[in-house]
Amino acid sequence: MASMALEGIHVLDFTWVAVGPITTKYLADNGADVIKIESLTHIDVLRAAPPYTDGKFGINRSQFFADYNTSKKTVQLNLSHPRARELAMRLVPWADVVVENFTPKVMRGWGMDYDHLRELRPDLIMMSSCLQGQTGPQAMMPGFGQLMAALSGFYYISGYGDGDPAPPYGAYTDYITPRFAAALLMAAIDHRRRTGQGQYIDVSQFEASLHFLAPALIDYFASGRVLQPQANRSQRYAPHGAYRCADEGETERWISIAVADDAQWNAMLRVLGNPACEERFATMLGRLRNFAPLDQFVAAAVRNRQAWELTAKLQEAGVAAYPVQSCLDLHQDENLEAFGFWNWLEHEEMGAAPYMGLEHRLEGTPGRLRWAAPVMGQHTDEILRDMLGLSEAEIAQLRKDGALT
C-alpha cells in the first residue's frame, strides 16, 4: 500500500478563510483531488493576512493562506458572473463532495445551494460550515473564529479571574470544527459507497466547538454553576501551572508542571534539592487547598533553574513537565522534527518555507503535503482546458468578459 488513502476522491472547494480550507486540506493531503474556486473580486481574506514572505505584502505571499491550502489546485472564477457560475456548475458532476463555508445566503444567491447542485449529481455530498448553522435567527451572522471563540465560551474562561479575559490567541475555534468535519465527510462518503445515497451536511461552528466545553455545559444545566476563569489552577493536580525559570539571554523562559500525587511531589522535591517546605504542602489535599502559596513556593524554587535541564530531570523522576515553547522554539523542537511535522515546500512566489504538516501519520497509506499552496489562478487554464474541454480562444474570451477575475 504505497498509495495515498483518498486517491480518487474529488472535492469541489468553495471555502475560504480557515474552517473550510482546513477541512478540505485533510482530504487533499491524503490524496484527494481538491479544486478550490477563488476570485479576486471576493478574495480569500487569508491571502491578504500576515505573515508574508520577507514581510512584504502580496496576495501570493501569505503563509497564513499557504498553510491551509497545500496539495490543492485552484481555478479563478468570478462567481458573480453568470458564465463563471455555469463553469463551476459543469464541475459539479465530477465532484464527490462540495464544501463551502459562506454565510448561508451566498450559495443560495448564486443558485448553487444543495437542491440545485444535486440536480447535476444526484448522489452529491455537500457540506456547509458557517458560524452558526444554516437555520435559526442568527444563521446570517458574519464573522471569524475570534468572534466564535468568544461566543462559545472560550474567552470568558481564559484569564486570571481578576480583570479582563486573557483569551487563547486568534481564531481558536477554527481549529476545533475541521476535525469533526473531516471525520464526518469521510463517514458520509463511505455511507454513500454502501447505499448510493448522498446528502447535505450542515455544520455549525458554534455547535461543534461547544463539544470542547461539554462538561461545563452539562454542569451548568444540572447545578447552575457557571465555569469561571481559573488561571492555571486545577482540581486534580497541585502544583499545576507555568513557573518562570532562568532567563535565556534576553528571553524569559517558563516551565509547565503538573503533579498528580504524593510520589510525584516527593520526586519533584528531590529534583529541586529538597528545599525547606511547609508542612501543609505534604498532602494532596493540602496542596490543592493552598494552591496560591504552593505556586509561590514552586516559583521561587525553579526561578534559577535551566528549564530544559529541569524538564529532563523532572521527567526522569516521573513528573509531567515541559518548557513553555515560543513559536521559534517549535521550529527547533526535536519531537516535531522526528514526527516529520515541518515540511519545507517550494512555493511559486514565496520560495521555500516551513509548512505545518499532518498531526497524524497513517503508517500504511501515509499522507503528505504534496505541493505548496497555489498562487491565485494557477490552474485556471489547465482546469478549463483539460476538465471542461474549453479551447484557448474560449478561455481568452471568458477572461476578456470578466468571468475569470
Next chain:
Amino acid sequence: MPCELLKDFRMLDLSDEKGAVCGKIFADMGADVIKVEPPGGCSTRRIPPFLHDRPGADTSLYFLAYQAGKRSVTLNLENADGRRLLAELARTADFLVESHPVGYLESIGLGYQALAAVNPRLIYTSITPFGDRGPARGYRAADITIWAAGGNMYLMGEEGRPPLQVSAPQAGLHAGAEAAAASMIAHYPRQSSGRGQHIVVDMQACIVWTLMNAQAFPILHGGSMRRNGVFSGALRLKRKMVFRCADGHISMLLTGGTAAASVKALVQWMDEKGFAAPWMRQQNWSVWAPGVISPASDYEIEQVHDIEDRVERFFMTMTRREIYAEGLKRRILLSPVNTVADIAADEQLKARQFFVPVHHEIDGGMDLIFPGAFAKLSATPLAPPTPPPRLGEHNEAVYRGMLGLSAQDLTMLRATNAI
C-alpha cells in the same frame, strides 16, 4: 435511534482523557463503541468536577460528556486471560483507539502487529503526547504540559504574569478529535483493500495547529509573538480584541480592509449616539488596516487608540445582549464574551434544538441536559446523546453474547480479576 453512518462498525476504546472524544464522535456517528476499562474503571471516571460535587464512579462531568453513548466492559491488561480477551475483541472490531504510553501495548503482546495478525482489517490508532520517534516519546504528559509544548500557552496571558491554559483543558480533546478524523481517513482505503493500518496521532502537533498564523512569524518576519492579554500584536501596533461593556466584555475585529463594511456600520451606530470623532466619519475604511500590510504610522497608532477608547466608552453604555442584538442587525463583526449560562440561554441554539435532555439512571434517576449533534445531516442524522455506561455494564452482552463465553467462564474471569 442510532445513526446509519457507521452502524455496522465497532470501535474498541482503550484511551483515557487523551482520546475519549474520539470514541464519542464515533458513537455519535452510529458505531458500536466499546469502552475497555481496567477493573477499577477508566481514569476519566475520576476527573473532577463531579455532578453536584458528589464524587462517584458515574458522576465525573468529563466522563459524562465524553464517554456518552459507549458500552463498557472491564478487562485487566495485566492478566493473561484479560490480554487474550482483548485479542478476541479485536477480532470483531473495525477500529481501536488507545492512548497508553508509547510501546506499552506492544510490550504486552497487544501492539498493532499482533492484533493485525488476528484481524488484518483493524484500524489501530495510537494517541501519543509527543509522537513515537522523538526524544520525549516516553515523557509523562498532562494537558497543561502539552498546551505548553505545543506553543499555545506562550501566547495566552498577560506580560509579567504566568502564561495560561484555557480553564477547561483542551489538548486531549484536540488529539481525540484528530484521532477520529485520521481513523475515518484510513477507513476509506480499508473498505476496498480489506487492509487496516496503524495510525499515530501527535498531541503536541495538534496544539501547534491551534496557533493560527503565529507559528509562521519567526521564519517569515523574525521574532515570536508574545502573550498580550486582550491585545493582538501586529506591525508596530497592538490592537485591542476585547472591549469592556456595561456587564462584561465584547470581542470585536476593529479593522478596515476586508472588514470595512463592519467598521463603517459601527461608526454609523456610534455617530447616531454621539460617540464618533469627526475623522471617523470621513475615513475611507476599505483602505484602513494599520499594521496589517505595513508597519503602522504614528498617526495610525493615534487613530487606533482613539477609536478603541471611543468604542469602549460607547459599549459601557450597553449590556452584552444589547450590543450583540444590534450588532447582528447592523452586521458588525462582534460577539459577546459568553459564559456557559449565556450559551445555555442562546436563542440560536434553542431554535436549532442543540441541547438535548438525557435521562440517566444514577442516584435513583436524573434528568440531565447534554450538547446535542455536532452537525445536522439530511440523510443520516447523528445519534442523540445517551448516558455513558456503568462500569462493566456490558460485560454479559459482550463476553457472553458477542464472544460466546459461558456463565461459568465469566465467573472464573471475575474471580481471577481478568475482567
